[in-house]
Amino acid sequence: MSTTDAGPKSDSSAFYNPIHDPRMVTGEGVYLIDGEGRRYIDCSSGTYNMSVGYQNPAVIRAIKEQAEILIDCASRFETDPANRLAQRLVDLAPPSLTRAHINVSSGSTANEGALRMAQQATGRRDVVTTFRAHLGQTLWTISLSGNAFRRAPFALEAAGGTQVPDPYCFRCFYAQDPSTCKMMCVDRINDFLEYATSGNVAAILIEAISGYGGNIVPPPGYFQALRALCDEHGIKLIMDEIQTGIGRTGYMFASEYHGVEPDAITLGKGLGGSGAPQAAILTNDGMTGLSGLDHSFTFGTNLLAAAAAVATLDIIDDPAFLANVRDVGQYIKDRLAEMQTRHPVIGDVRGVGLMLGVELVHTDGSPEVGLTNRMIDAAMDHGLVMRPTRSGRSSVLKIKPPLIMTRAEADLLCDRFEQLLVAESR
Numbered sequence: 378m379s380t381t382d383a384g385p386k387s388d389s390s391a392f393y394n395p396i397h398d399p400r401m402v403t404g405e406g407v408y409l410i411d412g413e414g415r416r417y418i419d420c421s422s423g424t425y426n427m428s429v430g431y432q433n434p435a436v437i438r439a440i441k442e443q444a445e446i447l448i449d450c451a452s453r454f455e456t457d458p459a460n461r462l463a464q465r466l467v468d469l470a471p472p473s474l475t476r477a478h479i480n481v482s483s484g485s486t487a488n489e490g491a492l493r494m495a496q497q498a499t500g501r502r503d504v505v506t507t508f509r510a511h512l513g514q515t516l517w518t519i520s521l522s523g524n525a526f527r528r529a530p531f532a533l534e535a536a537g538g539t540q541v542p543d544p545y546c547f548r549c550f551y552a553q554d555p556s557t558c559k560m561m562c563v564d565r566i567n568d569f570l571e572y573a574t575s576g577n578v579a580a581i582l583i584e585a586i587s588g589y590g591g592n593i594v595p596p597p598g599y600f601q602a603l604r605a606l607c608d609e610h611g612i613k614l615i616m617d618e619i620q621t622g623i624g625r626t627g628y629m630f631a632s633e634y635h636g637v638e639p640d641a642i643t644l645g646k647g648l649g650g651s652g653a654p655q656a657a658i659l660t661n662d663g664m665t666g667l668s669g670l671d672h673s674f675t676f677g678t679n680l681l682a683a684a685a686a687v688a689t690l691d692i693i694d695d696p697a698f699l700a701n702v703r704d705v706g707q708y709i710k711d712r713l714a715e716m717q718t719r720h721p722v723i724g725d726v727r728g729v730g731l732m733l734g735v736e737l738v739h740t741d742g743s744p745e746v747g748l749t750n751r752m753i754d755a756a757m758d759h760g761l762v763m764r765p766t767r768s769g770r771s772s773v774l775k776i777k778p779p780l781i782m783t784r785a786e787a788d789l790l791c792d793r794f795e796q797l798l799v800a801e802s803r
């Protein structure tokens with residue numbers, strides 16, 4: 378579609394919250410395109426969901442074809458797109474995950490479903506999460522997430538959540554060095570279980586890499602230690618792979634990268650490929666028992682979204698595709714590390730595949746939040762779309778473009794990023 382086909386300019390005055398210019402009209406691959414035809418490299422892949430890029434032709438085709446056959450029907454009936462999606466996810470998942478619940482259309486409801494399954498399976502209630510976790514925007518997931526500021530305006534909170542320090546080695550809560558800490562952040566969870574919860578913990582729900590919290594990559598061995606702790610206490614380990622799943626790290630699942638088999642994995646965002654609202658919960662046999670009636674939604678198992686997700690998996694489930702994610706991700710990481718030698722404000726470059734974060738620091742090592750926010754605000758003037766971390770309270774810039782990015786596009790992204798950094802550092 379050309380930008381001139383976009384029709385008469387609409388306005389957003391009826392919106393509950395103000396929406397800011399520019400008005401976006403289309404997209405192509407890694408680019409989002411505005412009404413003036415300006416093309417922005419989207420470093421946040423929409424809301425981290427454009428895994429195979431804007432307007433991916435195969436996803437469009439799958440949606441169109443399914444729309445001609447059956448747009449939707451009640452999820453109590455079998456359908457081909459839903460059967461295909463559930464089977465495909467189970468085939469791709471770590472071997473112990475044998476079931477797929479696909480009657481969810483958002484990450485928040487996928488997380489809630491996995492928690493309800495854990496409660497059902499254990500007969501327990503509480504949930505342990507991390508300080509910087511972002512697990513969704515429903516009342517329950519906001520109550521369980523870290524980032525207390527997000528809970529502040531709301532009187533009613535769900536009970537039973539306990540947050541523990543993140544495995545954030547760059548700013549270790551326990552002031553430890555990863556080479557000698559003996560995984561203190563996991564060991565101390567024993568104290569939280571004993572003193573801070575009701576002693577009735579059903580699940581630990583944790584992001585494979587904390588996205589919104591600052592692209593925090595748990596160190597090697599973290600998940601093995603966490604798995605052992607969960608086994609010792611009969612707690613279900615649920616990995617939120619809503620950002621990391623479906624190829625984002627260059628592995629189909631980040632749990633593969635971490636070498637851990639959780640009891641459940643939740644998916645969303647990139648599963649829909651080019652923006653379709655498909656989420657999922659993958660579980661092992663020990664998490665069964667929740668009735669179909671207890672976690673089902675009108676727009677869960679939407680057939681257009683399921684067809685889009687199958688088309689997305691067809692693209693991503695290819696060793697060459699995943700190798701490109703790892704290659705281009707490493708290439709960007711290397712370029713950022715090279716920039717770090719010239720710009721001491723870059724304190725840390727971290728991430729896996731195309732899930733990267735750049736942490737800015739003052740000369741004393743404290744978080745440089747001001748420059749981070751200025752860069753996010755000015756990014757579009759430099760042809761980049763960037764989203765803040767912790768709603769502007771953090772000093773981490775995230776680079777998570779669509780997974781189809783080429784090295785040439787990665788070079789352009791890095792060139793623009795450095796120009797932006799230099800311009801806003803003045």
Ligand SMILES: Cc1ncc(COP(=O)(O)O)c(C=O)c1O
Binds near residue numbers: 511584
């Ligand atoms: C790690 C993680 N989990 C869960 C969610 C919630 O997903 P949704 O917005 O689709 O409800 C998000 C969304 O940003 C997320 O990043």
